[in-house]
Amino acid sequence: MNLNNILFNPAGDAVPPNEISKKIDRFGYNDAVYKTIQESKExxxxxxxxxxCTARILSNFGMSRSGPFKNVNIDNSGNINGREKLLECWKEVGDSVIEVNKSILVSGYSRGRYLLEINKRECDKLIAKIWSIMKQLLPFTMGETSYGLVGASKILFAVLPEIVLPIDNTQWLKVFKTVDIGDVINRMVNETQHWETVTGEKLNELDHLGKLTTLPSVYNVMAMAARPNKKGE
Structure with a gap:
């Protein structure tokens, strides 16, 4: 299977940086993602x-319409509806998430390029940790008609936007074709490294407004664009 189909076209050519920048400009979630990146630093x-951060991402990405996070939202004044459900998640994974967050803060690496700057051994350990946290979240994010992968990935993106990709159902099924967040992160890292080698550009620097500044936040724009059209499914 050709895994280079998000930052590369079907012919194997790298998507031009200016084309990615244009997609970022048209992306509908830039403000929500920007606030998340800023507020989740520590x-x-x-x-x-x-x-x-989770209330903002879950509501903006449509997770509050139904399912376990129905009606979860944050208004313009910062008032949060559904905080009890989110607090349950925090009590389960908070210690582990803080451990990851602190390791990023003290690493000395660029937050926006963290996944590319750590070595392979560190990356493998980090991915194993993220997969473990995600499995802890699944009982809270699982719904009657879903396995909880979408909600769990969006929650982790909300607090670790330098590491985790927020993945919707179509992406899990049609783009990445896996249920393992580790596979997705590894693929994102490998494809980004390849794209940057070919183009000489840095993926996390393509948002001219400086809102999407982490690798997953930019890669997500392209991963959403890579979803097959419903008519062709």
């Missing part, structure tokens, strides 16, 4: 940053 023990 997490607190009480989970207030977690609750605020």
């Amino acid at each position: 997490l607190d023990r009480n989970g207030e940053v977690f609750i605020r």
Whole structure:
């Protein structure tokens, strides 16, 4: 299977940087993602940053319409509806998420390029940790008609936007064709490295407004664009 189909076209050519920048300009979630990247830089023990960031991402990405996070949202004044459900998630994974967050803060690596700057051994350990946290979240994100992968990935993106990709159902099924977040992260890292080698550009620097500044936030724009058209499914 050809895994280079997000930052590369079907002929194997790298998607031009200016084309990616244009897709970023048209992306509908830039403001929500920007606030998430800014606010999640350092997490607190009480989970207030977690609750605020997850409420924003879940509601903006359509997860509050139905399912376990129905009606979860944050208004313009910062008032949060459904914080009890989010606090349950925090109590389960908070310690582990803070551990990852602190390791990023003290690493000395660029936050936006963290996945590319750590070595392979560190990356493998990080991915194993993320997969473990995601499995802890699944009982909270699982719904009557879903396995919880979408909700769990979006929650992790909300607090670790330098590592995790927010993945919807179509992406899991049609783009990545896996249920393992580790496979997705590895693929993102490998394809990004290849694309940057070919183009000489840095993927996380393609948003001219400086809102999407982490590798997953930019890669997500392209991963959403790579979803097959419904008519052709």
